[in-house]
Amino acid sequence: AAGVAHEINNPIGYVSANLGTLSEYAADLLKLVAAYEEAEAAIGSAAPQQLAAIRRIKQDVALDALRSDIADLGSETGDGLARVRKIVQDLKDFSHVGESRWQFADLHHGIDSTLNIAWNELKYKVDVIKSYATLPEIECLPSELNQVFMNLFINAAHAIKTRGEIRITTGADVDGVWVEVADTGCGIANEHLPRIFEPFFTTKPVGQGTGLGLALSYSIVKKHNGRLDVRSAPGEGTVFRIWLPLTQGAVVAA
Ligand SMILES: Nc1ncnc2c1ncn2[C@@H]1O[C@H](COP(=O)(O)OP(=O)(O)OP(=O)(O)O)[C@@H](O)[C@H]1O
Ligand SMILES: [Mg+2]
Structure with a gap:
């Protein structure tokens, strides 16, 4: 690229x-x-x-x-x-070619540029509402986190049939930062919820989804020693929450 x-x-x-x-x-x-x-x-x-x-x-x-x-x-x-x-x-x-290394980066910058790239898929049916807190830079692999954001945005857009919202909220706590991506899409059926992070789990027609997006996102967040959680109300929407620690490797088990 x-x-x-x-x-x-x-x-x-x-x-x-x-x-x-x-x-x-x-x-x-x-x-x-x-x-x-x-x-x-x-x-x-x-x-x-x-x-x-x-x-x-x-x-x-x-x-x-x-x-x-x-x-x-x-x-x-x-x-x-x-x-x-x-x-x-x-x-x-x-893409940050050659920059797949740990560095301190501003998550908002990654979210915004990923939104710009995804814009063609989003613009006709999605209103994006941002509610950004002041965030410290965190130690991360920025291009990999961009892939996580991309997967969440595209999934949200797929879940919205005609017109809806993606609300992006960020915040910081004592030892980390979080990003919530909430959509007003179709939601996830309760019986599917435990399976969405499994590789190849998809509800999309053959050829439209491989079911790898969330599995990959999960492993990227894990690699950052973070958490990726979901909550969903079928028919109302879904919220994905990413939490990431401020730094890597500084945590020593007691
Ligand atoms: N925001 C969302 N709203 C509703 N359902 C979702 C949402 N995100 C994920 N899902 C459900 O989780 C499944 C798995 O998502 P995942 O991103 O892993 O795969 P996919 O989108 O089906 O395919 P791929 O991402 O590989 O193109 C989806 O098929 C869908 O059923
Ligand atoms: Mg997907």
Whole structure:
């Protein structure tokens, strides 16, 4: 993904630079047009036919609309480019190639970039509501935790049939931090609840789920000496709660 990100960044760089130059040129040309317009009265008395021709062209190209459109087009294109840049940055953060090492990281940063990557799957039916506390950085494998968040977000989106909410709440306690991902989806049947962390347990049609998402998430949280819990009310929704310790390996058994 880092390689792809680099490939995308390169053309984005010169497209942005060219857009900037084009906008300046367009502004220069409009300045020139304005100067000609000032001269129209003089042209009219000396060369009425030319003036009529100029006025026709002005109408054909809808000069006034064009003038205001040019600025809008420039800034919209700039916004689009900024979004692409952001997505590329998020992809880099998400994959963190070569950074699969323990480090202190801000969980909110990982949650936010994972949300951006999952956005296409979420945007049509999910309202995301964040309620973030102030969190200390924790010692973790950020890219692996991003996979956990991704699994939870996608599962939540799958559980929501038409329209619903994903509420992300975070908090800290004395020796750790927690993240809750709550959805207003279909919920989990009581008889399924004990099985959802089993590898290959899925209620999804063949080809739509392998049943590995939560098993993988569970093992990643375990590796962090954390906990992954669930509570669910069928028909109302589901809450996954991740708790993670602040540091690794500092806990010595008494
Ligand atoms: N938020 C949720 N709401 C309702 N049911 C859920 C939710 N999350 C998980 N489940 C249930 O737990 C099962 C296992 O989830 P898991 O993520 O492990 O596998 P999957 O989503 O079925 O497939 P995969 O993640 O491998 O694509 C799901 O099939 C679903 O029945
Ligand atoms: Mg899943």
